[in-house]
Amino acid sequence: MTNVGATGIDARGGGLQVVVATHNPHKVEELQRILAPLLPGVELLADDGPEAVEDGDTFEANALIKARAAHERTGLPALADDSGIAVAALGGEPGIHSARYAGTRVDADNVAKLLAELEGRDDRAASFVCAAAWVDADGEVVELREWTGTVADAPRGEGGFGYDPVFLPDDADGRAAAELSPEEKDARSHRRLAFTALAERVAGR
Template identity: 80%
Template sequence: MSITGSTGLELIGGGLQVVVATHNPHKVEELQRILGPLLPGVELVPDDGPEPVEDGDTFEANALIKARAAHERTGLPALADDSGISVDALGGAPGIHSARYAGTRDAQDNLELLLANLAGQTDRTARFVCAAAWVDADGELVERGEWVGTVADAPRGEGGFGYDPIFLPADADGRAAAELSADEKDARSHRRLAFEALAARIQRA
C-alpha cells in the first residue's frame, strides 16, 4: 500500500491515479486540497460508476463498501469516505443516515428536519464524523475522524455544503462551518482528521 507505484498504484503521466468513490464534486475538491500535500503525486479522479448499496451499520462499513466497489469496477486503488453529523440529544442521529435523513437526499430538507427535531432542546452537542477508507490490490485500511461542536438555531454562512450552515465547531470562535474559509475548514475538519490518519497509514504500509 505504499505510493511508490509498486503495489497496484497506476502511474499516469508521472503521477499516481486514485479513484474517489463519490459523485459529489465538493468532496473531490476538498480531498484534493487535503491530500495533495500528504500524498504528493497522487491524482484523484471521481468515480462515474453506479453507487453501491450502503447497507453497513457504521460509517466505517459504508466507507469500505464504496471503496471496494470503486476498486473492483476500475481496478484502480480507491478512496472513499462516509460522513455525517451525530447529535447527542437525538441518540446519535442522523448518523449514517445523514445524507438521506429527510428521505429526499436534498441537503436543505435534511438541515431543516434536523433543526425541527431539535426544537426546544437545550443540549445541542454534536459532532461531524468521517470514516476514510482505502482499498487496493494489497488490502484495506480505514480511519475515523470527529469534529466536535454544537448545532446552531438557524443556518449561517454561505460556504461549505450539507450540514455546514448549522454546525458550530468548538474550535471556530463561534462561527459555523459554512462561515469558515476552505483553508480553515480543511485544517480542522473531520474529513481532514480521518484522511490525514489514513494517509499516514498508507505511507507506512
Template identity: 80%
Template sequence: MSIGGSTGVDLVGGGLQVVVATHNPHKVEELARILAPLLPGVELLPYDGPEPVEDGETFEANALIKARAAHATTGLPALADDSGIEVDALGGAPGIHSARYAGTRDDRDNLELLLANLADASDRAARFVCAAAWVDADGELAVRGTWEGTIADAARGAGGFGYDPIFLPHDGGGRAAAELSADEKDALSHRRIAFTALAERIQRA
C-alpha cells in the same frame, strides 16, 4: 501504492492514479485540496460508475463498500469516505443516515428537519464524523476522524455543504462551518483529520 505488501508505487515519485468513490463534486474538490500536500504525485480521478448499496451499520463499513465498488469497477486504487453528523440529544442520529435524513437527499431539507427535531433541546452537542477508506489490489483499511461542536439555532453562512450551516465547531471561533473559508475548514474538519490519518497509514505501508 500497496498496503498489503512490502513494495508499491512511490507516492512521492508520483504518477499514481486513484479513483475517488463519490458522485458528490463538493467532496472531490475538498479531498483534492486536503490530499495534495499529504500524497504528492497522486492524481485523483472522479468515479462515474454504479453506486453500491450502502447497507453497512457504521461509517467505516459504508466507506469500504464504496471504495471496494470503485476499485472493482475501475481496477484502480480507490479512496472513499462516509461522513455525517451525530447529535447527542438525538441518540447519535442522524449518523450514517445523514444524507438521507429527510428522505429527499436534499441538504436544506435535512438540516431543517434536524433543527425541528432539536427545537426543545437544551443539549445541542454534536460532531461531524468521517470514515476514510482505501482499497487496492493488496488490501484495505479505514480510519475515523471527528470534529466536535454544537448545533446552531438557525442556518448561518453561505459556504460549505450538507450540515455546515448549522454546525458550530468548537475550534471555529464562534462561526458555523459554512462561515469558514475553504482553507480554514480544510485545516480543521473531520475529513481533514480522517484523511490525514489515512495518508499517514498509506505512506507507512
C-alpha cells in the same frame, strides 16, 4: 509514498491515479485540497460508476463498501468516505443516515429536519464524523475521526455543504462551518483528520 497498490507507481514521481468513490463534486474538491500536500503526485478521479449500496451499520463499514466497489470496478486504488453528523440529544442520529435524513437527499431539507427535531432542546452537542477508507490490491485501510461542536438555531454562512450551515465547531470561535474559509475548514475538519491519518497509514505500509 511508494509502490501503492497494483500500479507500483511512486506517488512522489507523479502519475498515480486514485478513484474517489463519490458522485459529490464538493467532496472530490475538498479531498484534492486535503491530500495534495500529503500525497504529492496523486491524481484523484471522480467515480462515474453506479453508486454502491450502503447497507453497513457503521461509518467504517459504509466507507469500505464504497471503496471496495470502486476498486473492483476500475482496478485502481480507491478512496471513499462515509460522513455525517451525530447529535447527542437524538441518540447519535442522523449518523450514517445523514445524507438521506429528510428522504430527499437535498441538503436544505436535511438541515430543516434536523432543526425541527432539535427545536426547544437545550442539549445541542454534536459531532461531524468521517470514516475514510482506502482499498487497493494490497489490502484495506480505514480511519475514523470526529470534529466536535454544537448545532446552531438557524443556518449561517454561505460556504461548505451538507450540515455546515448549522454546525458550530468547538474550535471555530463561534462561527459555523459554513462561515469558515476552505483553508480554515480543511485545517481542522473531520474529513481532514480522517484522511490525514489514512494517508499516513497507507504511505507507511
